[in-house]
Amino acid sequence: MRREFLKNIRRVVIKLGSRVLTDDSGSLDGTVIRQLCSDVAELRMRGIQVVLVSSGAVAAGRNALGMPERSGTIPQKQAAAAVGQPRLMRLYQECFEQHGLVTGQVLLTADDLASRQRFLNARGTLEALLAAGAVPVINENDTVTVAEIKFGDNDNLSALVTNLVEANLLLILTDIEGLYTANPAIDPTARLIPLVRSVTREIERAAGGSGSSVGTGGMATKVAAAKKAARYGVPTLMAPGKRPGVIGAALAGTEIGTLFLPADKGLNRRKHWIAYTLRPAGKVLVDAGARTALLEKGTSLLPSGIQAVEGRFERGSCVRICGPDGEEFARGVSDYGSAEIALIAGRKSAEIEEVLGYHYGDAVVHRDNLALK
Numbered sequence: 001m002r003r004e005f006l007k008n009i010r011r012v013v014i015k016l017g018s019r020v021l022t023d024d025s026g027s028l029d030g031t032v033i034r035q036l037c038s039d040v041a042e043l044r045m046r047g048i049q050v051v052l053v054s055s056g057a058v059a060a061g062r063n064a065l066g067m068p069e070r071s072g073t074i075p076q077k078q079a080a081a082a083v084g085q086p087r088l089m090r091l092y093q094e095c096f097e098q099h100g101l102v103t104g105q106v107l108l109t110a111d112d113l114a115s116r117q118r119f120l121n122a123r124g125t126l127e128a129l130l131a132a133g134a135v136p137v138i139n140e141n142d143t144v145t146v147a148e149i150k151f152g153d154n155d156n157l158s159a160l161v162t163n164l165v166e167a168n169l170l171l172i173l174t175d176i177e178g179l180y181t182a183n184p185a186i187d188p189t190a191r192l193i194p195l196v197r198s199v200t201r202e203i204e205r206a207a208g209g210s211g212s213s214v215g216t217g218g219m220a221t222k223v224a225a226a227k228k229a230a231r232y233g234v235p236t237l238m239a240p241g242k243r244p245g246v247i248g249a250a251l252a253g254t255e256i257g258t259l260f261l262p263a264d265k266g267l268n269r270r271k272h273w274i275a276y277t278l279r280p281a282g283k284v285l286v287d288a289g290a291r292t293a294l295l296e297k298g299t300s301l302l303p304s305g306i307q308a309v310e311g312r313f314e315r316g317s318c319v320r321i322c323g324p325d326g327e328e329f330a331r332g333v334s335d336y337g338s339a340e341i342a343l344i345a346g347r348k349s350a351e352i353e354e355v356l357g358y359h360y361g362d363a364v365v366h367r368d369n370l371a372l373k
């Protein structure tokens with residue numbers, strides 16, 4: 001069954017967590033990095049393209065600067081990343097060169113991918129790197145990111161990159177075997193979950209919070225990343241990154257780690273970008289009838305089903321679409337701004353022109369610009 005999901009992989013995004021790339025003292029672990037690069041080279045020999053999303057810059061820089069783990073202001077962590085990132089890249093470059101491979105550094109921020117233009121630019125660069133046979137190594141551009149423009153963690157970034165490059169598999173390598181029923185560091189009865197058919201609330205609960213002092217996200221962000229990839233129709237495999245030969249074994253279908261199956265009804269690339277990468281600027285509250293029409297019939301959102309609008313936004317903004325219970329069930333790009341929606345809410349589409357004096361179309365959110373969550 002695993003083999004079934006892992007056959008015909010042509011492009012894989014591999015996320016390497018800080019805990020995998022560093023040793024107990026917090027320094028970059030050359031042995032592990034060499035091993036991983038040799039695994040990647042083997043995949044390349046088999047014609048599989050690889051994009052790495054690599055953490056480790058902050059950890060590597062902290063050590064070089066003599067900063068203690070877990071402490072420091074945000075600018076100090078950014079300084080650590082500035083020092084650590086070139087060290088990390090130097091190691092990748094040396095290791096890949098031994099296999100005749102070239103590597104390229106790609107630093108991104110969440111703002112970059114939320115702009116359609118920059119999303120397409122990043123995609124173009126990555127495609128060109130892959131076409132030239134290079135191995136892109138992506139990390140968050142820590143120098144310029146603070147909370148509001150951050151991906152938050154590289155698990156999230158790896159899921160968005162999976163969509164960006166249309167990979168067939170997301171492989172998340174970490175310091176633990178896979179997802180357990182609870183954090184094994186706290187609960188000795190925790191058991192490994194080898195297969196997750198869909199990310200339910202129970203699975204999210206099992207993932208809990210972060211467990212290490214050098215990593216940022218813990219299991220919760222990995223599970224959230226797997227959920228996003230699944231929505232894009234891509235499986236995620238979470239596996240122990242320090243185990244020699246793990247990449248080859250994982251792709252061969254060996255029973256290792258946790259496999260998250262893709263969702264049956266995946267979103268296309270643009271809709272996935274609307275649902276997970278664009279930043280919502282406001283909220284549109286709709287009635288039960290509109291909710292059913294969107295969810296079950298795949299229709300556009302018309303003004304007649306809208307009850308209220310929250311937030312101030314322009315036409316062309318991303319909005320959360322929430323049902324009568326207040327729960328968000330879809331996201332879309334709005335053809336009308338918030339002030340316009342406030343005026344046409346509850347009205348028939350034929351009345352838009354009369355109310356506003358102009359008309360961009362019958363729908364507030366056209367179904368081509370609407371992604372169900």
Ligand SMILES: Nc1ncnc2c1ncn2[C@@H]1O[C@H](COP(=O)(O)OP(=O)(O)O)[C@@H](O)[C@H]1O
Binds near residue numbers: 020185
């Ligand atoms: N249910 C769980 N299953 C496995 N690990 C868990 C779970 N809940 C919390 N964790 C913790 O998450 C850690 C991995 O996350 P993190 O330290 O952020 O790694 P990385 O640096 O690879 O991103 C594990 O070492 C473990 O302590």
Ligand SMILES: N[C@@H](CCC(=O)OP(=O)(O)O)C(=O)O
Binds near residue numbers: 017054152153216
């Ligand atoms: N950009 C940061 C990575 C932060 C991060 O997400 O770390 P991790 O949870 O170990 O994948 C760095 O390079 O240190």
